Amino acid sequence: MQDNHFNVILTGDLRDGIDLSAAISSLAAMFKTSEEKIQQTIAKAPVSVKSNVEAATAEKFKTAIEQCGFVCVIKAVSETVAATAPVSAPLPVPVNQDVLASASEIVESPASFKGLSYKIEGRPDYSFLTVQIPANQTLKVEASAMATMDTHLVMKTKLKGGFGRFLTGESLFLNEFTAERAAGEIGLAPGTPGDLFHQYLDGQTIFLQNSAFVAATMDVTLETKWQGMLKGFFSGESFFLIRCSGKGDLWFNSYGAIIEIDVEDDYVVDTSNIVAFTDGLEYNITRVGGYKSLFFSGEGFVCRFTGKGKVWIQTRSAQAFTSWAHFFRPV
């Protein structure tokens, strides 16, 4: 991070004589987002609404936000790193500032947070996760995801799912990193370029698609889930689910950006675009449309979710990419 870059921070205070709801609605209009989103953001104040921008840009944001009625301060990036809890859902950038959207948003764990402290950089295109492991604690990490670590971290490899699952291709190699005696830092880079997501599990259950798992703390139980012949067979080559439950931190990644979808009654997702979904959703592998669509739509089988819950989908799929690359294979 360069010294001449600045964060624009919303203090959460109103300027004198300004009505809160009016200020929220004008801010929502400026950022082209809903008023609820703004309200959520304000509730987390002080928050950085724009990070790592140059002085002139930061000044522009500050003027615009102050016109809406909120007090706003600019801090150099180096000062704010430790001081603020940035927004976990970054505000969309106003349209005329479109180019600046490429400045990476850094997500850090909020100060009041129950789990391990972590930092995700390079979202959403090239996310990289850094986790601080406290002394004598262990982190479960997907095999080969480790990119950097402190020298005193000790690694052990485990096979999850057992030998039976190993034969069906439904097992999971995990590396366990233990910070012996002193706290340590580990940098994790998932295999696919894309987004990273954090969830703190507190009794809930999340199902992950097999390649989406990045890391979890020890109290999170991971089990591979047998799909049944039909679901497993038709849903693509190596699609199986990891059931994550218990209490603790869970990080998962995607190929491409992650979109969170609230399922109200039912929703259809291409099997290769599923990242994760919450417990309580029923899912079925079905075809879309008629039999003609099954063979010719290019969609093949899809997953139909019913019930109430959340589904995370990814905007790119490894299968679509490899079938594109197939054309370029040497003959």
Add this chain to the structure above:
Amino acid sequence: MKVELINRPGNTAAKITLQPGEHCTAESGAMIAMSGHMNITTSTHKKNSGGILKAAKRLLSGESFFLNHFDSVGKEGEVWLGSNLAGDMLALDLDNENLIVQSGSFLACEDSIDMDMGWQGFKSLLSGESMFWLNLKGRGKVVLSSFGAIYPIEVNGDYIVDTGHIVAFNETLNFTITKAGSSWLQSLLGGEGLVCKFSGRGTVWCQSHNPNSFGHALTPSLRVRKA
């Protein structure tokens, strides 16, 4: 039909919201998710227009033979579309104008848009990369995808673009396929090969990366195709 582009520019997805009764036509395989009550039909042609001949022409153009039609039954519904390569998308409103789209960049369009393969004559045979172009005309929204970023270039006079970098252009522009350097030998050795020379007035949308160059860069590390 409402189009929203999300997570631009690297991992763009298009969220298309349809009111009951609205139709949208998309490239086959582009759907990543949709509301459960959306209806999907697959056909070789645009609804109520053309037929197998148009489909055959589209196959030649490098697009897939089939198109998917989405419509929302009863209530509002949404469809998410993605592309296979990393990159940006572009949503355009056509107002009874013609847009020529490089085959492969087409993602979706509204029902009111007529789609045909534009035969650009034998000169485009030489361009190697996309012999054929899709010709979109009518009034409505069009969504295009690209490999890398998309940037528009306003042409007034002459402009040269490498054939692999073209996403779309206004039909008001004329184009000729030409060599990049002063001599054919130089052009071929320079790796630029053939380029498109546009003349007239209009906009050309270009993509920052050339999918073919990327594909060929992968070739050495890919496994040999089995018969």
